[in-house]
Amino acid sequence: MNDVDFIGIFLDEAEDLLQTWESSCLEVEKELSAEAINELFRVAHNMKGSSASVGLNEFSSFVHKIEDTITLFKDDLSLATPDRIGLLFECLDIFQSWISGLRDDIEHKEATQDILDRIMIKPFIKNESTASFGFFDEPTKSAEEPDESNHNKDLGTLLIESGHATPEQIEQAATIQQRPIGEVLVAEGLVPKEAVEQTIAKQKKQQKGKVDETIRISANKLDELMRLVGELSTQQSIISHAFKSNTMDSAICRKAISLSEKNLKDVQSFALNLRMQPLSQLFQRMERIIRDTGRKQEKLLSLSINGESVELDKSIIEKIKDPLVHLVRNAVDHGLEPNEDRLEIGKNQTGHLSLTAYQEANAVNIVVEDDGKGMDPNLIYQKAVDKGLTQRPRESLSDSEIFKFILMPNFSTKEEVTDISGRGVGMNVVKETVDKIGGQLKIASELGKGTKFLISLPTNVSIAESILVSIDHKPYAIPILELKEIINLREYEIQQRTQKGRMVCIRNKVYPLVDLGEFLPDLESCHIPTTPNSVGLILQIEEEQVVFSIDSILGQQSVVIRALEGKLADLKIFAGACILGTGEPSMIIDMNQVGREYINRQ
């Protein structure tokens, strides 16, 4: 293990600790208790120790100072004023950005002076001693024995006190001191420049490795996985023995084959399970953001969170974070009315927000709901017309169709731009991100009552129940979940409307009919839409339903999606590739992308 590995371990640990920090801060804010303060102290103390042990001295020294402040809170709870608790939240932000910075560059640093100036409690600043040298004495010593630490004043403080230097001068000197040690050494003529450069090059080489992402997994899960793999290898050896001794048809061998199939399925679902994480961390972060936004806007609010134990694939959780942040901020900023307005219209002065997650058969839904002013469809429609986004008459659009306009690029109804939200780029980014993960975004709103955003997400990304289809005599896989319905086109009447537009009438409803092969042009064998297409796939594209025709369905299989890497990754129409039962590779068509391209062609 090298330094980078150790720092990686520390960073994982620190992330866990910061979770605790965050929840304790939220708790302290609700109700000041000695336990919560103790918890904060414990987190700071652990983080200080472990960061110092991996050589992150500046981080450690910063934590040390924060820890000192918390120590004072411990002794006297009255010191923990709401303002100071607010500062603990700010510390959290610094810790978090510091830690994420360290993942990319183990030399990463954050500016801490400003927060330290504000968080250090006055009588304490004088006693603040050796921390700036990255030296540690007993964690609580400087707090408990202030007299002793008085002897350890740093040089700057001493110079100021003795009148040899002004605080400004010291500040300036400190800035100079922050230059890289190499530069100082060269400038002082202590070390030849070449030697420093060589060493720096060497140092960079050693540090090049980025810190790997890790997931925490319970040891029980791993044991179970090991057991399954062990069984599998037993069955495999039975089968290979049978193969060698030509007794493949024996009962024991057949049993081993069927058992191994079952075990393999278990291993597969187990392996997928390893990536599943509860939403609690994500929701905790949202709670924090809602709190901060509410404060900034001076809006009273209450929050209810449900379903934080629902699990999602880790990669999806990471991707959904930013869109969710945007939605909750919007809910507080635009959704909830100012306190006085709420009173005036007879609502409870305290706005209510709810963040809910629940599991459905193949999807996890996350709902952000507020009881604020809601959205006015007429206002949005007018704005959409002004911006040239639609020419359709108001009557032909349903409210939910109108709400979709806010998801379009550059649409913003709020005139003034606040520092929290309202730059008019947000909602379309939310939609894009949700689309990219293969999820869906739904909006419901009632004027005066509130707004509800529902994000529906696939539970995992790596296995998809798919139909195998043939298009231009080539097999492709299409995830079933993306389809609304599969129909036999021969049973329905197809009408040629214009030279290219065909329509099909299904149960008295007319749908546009499009050849799916048109989206997959192949240079070698140009797509010929002459085949009497027999199967239609009904796809929901925004408010519209469109039928895509294909040659035939070859079968059904749950496929393991392998992401396309490198240059092939730019082929957006494919969600990935998979390997069919025959051992042949096949591309997986992303029907959502087909839908988007269909819209673009209109």
Place this chain on the structure above:
Amino acid sequence: MQDNEPVDDSNVNKYLVFRLDSELYGTDLLSIREIIEPQKIKSVPLTHDYFLGVINIRGEIVGIIDLRRKFHIPAEESEKSAFVIFEIPGSQPIAALVNEVVSVLEIEPNDIDSATIESHIDQRYISGVAKSKLGLINIIELKQLIEDDEIIINREKDQVA
């Protein structure tokens, strides 16, 4: 790679010599991961014609290009062929179809003549011609060529037509 790890000297200056049609080509042996028997290729739409598609190498999905088409060498379908798999650092490996893998030769840098050659291959990727017991060998930077290569058709450009 050479400067921080002890490298097995025996592979330096070694070239994989392969045949396309009747010409011999050589490329740096160290960039090659493995050579496999031809297998079924699944074609991928929206790609250039020399990009044959993807193959399944022990569960890994790897793209394959046809060097004959890439170099505009008339291809005879009946020709025997082999797949050469290139390791591309930081990305998926890429396979190349060649007619035949001939041998592995050690060629000293001095033996490579850097005279410019009239050919369909971009001059940037040709390091020169080497004389060897097998005859003249075109030394090409195949890995570089594959890495720089555009596989996907730029749809904005092509869709105008």
